[in-house]
Amino acid sequence: MLRYLMGKLGAMEWNRALKRAGFSDGRAPERPAESEILKQKKFGTSLAENRKMLKDILGESGDLVFRDFAFGPQGQYRGLLVFVDGLANQEVLNDNVMGVFRYQQGFAQVAGQAAEGPDLEKVKAAMLAIADVKEAADLEAAIGGCLSGETLFLMDGCAKGLLVNTRGWERRSVSEPETEAVVRGPREGFTESLRTNTALIRRKIKSPALTMEAMKLGRRTRTDVCLVYIDGLCDTALLSRLRRRLGRVDIDAILESGYIEQYIEDAPFSIFPTVGYTEKPDVVAGKLLEGRAAIIIDGTPFVLTVPFLFVESFQTAEDYYIRPYFASFVRLLRFAAYLISILGPALYVALTTFHQELLPTSLLFTMTAAREGVPFPAAMEALIMLVIYEILREAGLRLPKPVGQAISIVGALVMGESAISAGLVSPPMVVVVALTAVAGFVVPTQTNAGTLLRFLFLGLSAFLGGYGILLGLLGMLIHLCGLTSFGVDYLAPLAPFHPQDAKDLFIRAPLWMMLSRPAGLSGRNILRQRMQIPRGDEADAAQREE
Numbered sequence: 001m002l003r004y005l006m007g008k009l010g011a012m013e014w015n016r017a018l019k020r021a022g023f024s025d026g027r028a029p030e031r032p033a034e035s036e037i038l039k040q041k042k043f044g045t046s047l048a049e050n051r052k053m054l055k056d057i058l059g060e061s062g063d064l065v066f067r068d069f070a071f072g073p074q075g076q077y078r079g080l081l082v083f084v085d086g087l088a089n090q091e092v093l094n095d096n097v098m099g100v101f102r103y104q105q106g107f108a109q110v111a112g113q114a115a116e117g118p119d120l121e122k123v124k125a126a127m128l129a130i131a132d133v134k135e136a137a138d139l140e141a142a143i144g145g146c147l148s149g150e151t152l153f154l155m156d157g158c159a160k161g162l163l164v165n166t167r168g169w170e171r172r173s174v175s176e177p178e179t180e181a182v183v184r185g186p187r188e189g190f191t192e193s194l195r196t197n198t199a200l201i202r203r204k205i206k207s208p209a210l211t212m213e214a215m216k217l218g219r220r221t222r223t224d225v226c227l228v229y230i231d232g233l234c235d236t237a238l239l240s241r242l243r244r245r246l247g248r249v250d251i252d253a254i255l256e257s258g259y260i261e262q263y264i265e266d267a268p269f270s271i272f273p274t275v276g277y278t279e280k281p282d283v284v285a286g287k288l289l290e291g292r293a294a295i296i297i298d299g300t301p302f303v304l305t306v307p308f309l310f311v312e313s314f315q316t317a318e319d320y321y322i323r324p325y326f327a328s329f330v331r332l333l334r335f336a337a338y339l340i341s342i343l344g345p346a347l348y349v350a351l352t353t354f355h356q357e358l359l360p361t362s363l364l365f366t367m368t369a370a371r372e373g374v375p376f377p378a379a380m381e382a383l384i385m386l387v388i389y390e391i392l393r394e395a396g397l398r399l400p401k402p403v404g405q406a407i408s409i410v411g412a413l414v415m416g417e418s419a420i421s422a423g424l425v426s427p428p429m430v431v432v433v434a435l436t437a438v439a440g441f442v443v444p445t446q447t448n449a450g451t452l453l454r455f456l457f458l459g460l461s462a463f464l465g466g467y468g469i470l471l472g473l474l475g476m477l478i479h480l481c482g483l484t485s486f487g488v489d490y491l492a493p494l495a496p497f498h499p500q501d502a503k504d505l506f507i508r509a510p511l512w513m514m515l516s517r518p519a520g521l522s523g524r525n526i527l528r529q530r531m532q533i534p535r536g537d538e539a540d541a542a543q544r545e546e
Helices: 002-020 034-040 047-058 090-102 107-111 120-126 139-146 194-204 236-247 257-264 281-289 310-314 324-353 361-370 378-398 401-421 427-440 444-464 466-482 500-504 537-545
Strands: 064-071 077-084 133-136 151-155 161-164 210-217 223-230 276-278 293-297 303-306
Touching (some): 047 064, 047 077, 047 139, 047 151, 077 139, 090 151, 120 133, 120 151, 133 139, 139 151, 139 161, 194 210, 194 223, 194 281, 194 293, 223 236, 223 281, 236 257, 257 293, 257 303, 276 281, 310 444, 324 378, 324 427, 324 444, 324 466, 378 444, 401 427, 427 444
Antiparallel strands (some): 064 077, 077 151, 133 161, 151 161, 210 223, 223 293, 276 303, 293 303
16 A cells, blocks of 8 residues: 555656656657667767767866877877876876887887888787777767766777776765674675776685676666676576566666665565675675675665575574674574664553553552653653654764764753653653664664664554554564565564574574575575584594594
């Protein structure tokens, strides 16, 4: 029903936008054919005409550089370099590109004799110092390369140009990600550079089966996107579905991975994420080795991974680097913290308002005495505290770090103490909200969904008490069972239950016991390793006897 209503609203908004744009007949305007027009335009043999055509398309931008020069014996050939200042590496341009044309005496054999005319193929062969040199016969390829940091070389008398890879803009170095801190494990994180991110994954998986498919999304931004998977492990149905969804993305700009996430997810009207994201290369490598696929977007350090299951929210990379006993304990702690984060205030309201008989008598007397003088009912008190906490959290995130920390301290200590002293809230409610807030950050992937669920369960408990909480949990469970992520059940391996995958569900079994990859992810290539029980000195002695 919600999907139907949202579709109707979207259609109405689309029709209003068409009328504002002057399309009164109700038909959608055709997709801008700018790229098709550029594909049809070809370079001529006149360098002056080619320069004028580029000027007309690119305009008089201050960062565009047109560098005319002469080369060859007695400067008989004319050339033109076009690049964007700030995107092209000046050292590469001066040493490896212009350096080729400085050798006037030997360039006669490269550029061709005067009788033969200029030869672009021989110029390309002379640029051996550049790793990537390709031809550009149409304007779309030439302009796209220039705006991506490459340098366009045009020569008088040639109807095509060369694109020289001179990309070298300023970029952030590889550092530890702030959103996924670990005690034990790699400290490196993704950056905003696509090629840096692909190299970080290549360092982890040195396999020829690791495949990276390049594409561009966004009609105006032409953002570089890379689909990464391991051939033979990733299911072909998953790849077909992912390519189809990426191909349907028709938007003028892709500025961050969140754009693509909202276009390819299975349940756009659900509060639960069905597309994962991470900043750590080892996490992406681990998911690729399980049969998943990753999407790297240029300009953002967050890499998308699909399919994304509910249980992945409670798993971290560090779980597989430490001893299995403590890892299992911490994972169970995460599940408990998640339940506290969504049910904490609701349970407090239900127990103090509807089900006082469930509380010990001494605790009930203490809580009643603490609430004496509070002018609001428990539900309203919890709502006020939760709203204040969300305001403080948002302010702490958006302000600069020094100011944000001061706001957090003032909000947590001064305002909380003042509210208790003024009799606006009770001390037990402050403890419940504080515990709920801390528990919500234990599972960061579900923080946004948990915030909405917290208010939903609070409203249900305010009207129906414990019965409302049970109805909310039942509805949440039904909704989760109906979700899928790229054809895989969202609650797998819990529903449907896979006994082999249960070793990495609520507990983390030893690595030598997890023989297979998660069901439904890797197609037929399920086996990960052979059974090999470590036996220490006994195994070493048996091997020596053999």
